[in-house]
Amino acid sequence: MKNKLYFIGYGNMAEAIYQRIDKKLFGKIFLIEKNSERRVYINEKNYKKTQVLKELNGIKFNNSDIVLLAVKPNQIKSVCEEINSLILGKKDIPIIISIAAGVTTTAIKNFIINNLTNLQNDIDIFRAMPNLCARDGEAITGLYGKSKQINKSNLTTIISKIFKSIGEILWVKKESDLDIVTAISGSGPAYIFYFIDTMIKSAVELGLDKKNAKKLVIQTVIGSGKAGISIDNFAEQISKVASKGGTTEAAINLLNKKNLDVIFTQAIKAAYSKSKEISLP
């Protein structure tokens, strides 16, 4: 029997995943969205094999159902409480995947199991950290979680498939590694946009119009990203590009003199520390 998939919250990230997911993998898909304007938007799309609901009330889960928590981190607790109210026994516990930044599997487990302490060991909780490149299918998603139940051994395969629909995936061994994923690829698009914005502004300041400046910068970033796939030693590659006495060397020398690498490393560490701080259960 194919798993049923429930999206709880149909915001930006859920939509990016839903649009690209292989619908054939699931028996049925439910989109649970409490925001009425958003439900109108979804219903206008007339999605096939998909049911749109405003709440979970009335749902009867079984333990092959997959529930994707796609609400804001501060909304996770109340969603988990709704799930808790639908669990009467072992067979009603769905598999949980949360994409909420900084909400640990322990916190989610405590919210869902709450008064059902005899079911502690019967719940599988996974976490995923995608990034905003999901909507173009170019995300990288950090994944964490282990299936405790033997009959769910193909679970990691189906979870991998869900997130491969929006790009690449990377399973991490420790939940704390998701803080590194958050600081690197979760926040990463903003760092790259920061450089893009600075490069465009510099090109405009030097005399190009904004449209052409953007074209130059974006293609340079895309091309460098693609070239980067086959580069192992980036420092060596930079010195190859920066020929002695040339233009690139002039720029790189200035970046080094101003310790941009040190500043950038500090910025990434600040994101990492913040992720750890907000992850405390």
Ligand SMILES: NC(=O)c1ccc[n+]([C@@H]2O[C@H](COP(=O)([O-])OP(=O)(O)OC[C@H]3O[C@@H](n4cnc5c(N)ncnc54)[C@H](OP(=O)(O)O)[C@@H]3O)[C@@H](O)[C@H]2O)c1
């Ligand atoms: N966007 C990204 O790039 C990104 C990257 C990595 C991880 N994430 C994570 O993904 C999660 C979702 O982010 P998002 O940007 O997609 O959020 P979003 O656009 O705010 O979507 C969440 C949706 O869920 C609805 N909702 C809230 N409580 C609900 C409930 N109890 N039942 C059903 N629907 C409910 C919200 O309605 P209201 O607006 O009325 O509250 C909203 O429409 C966040 O936890 C975030 O940390 C996002």
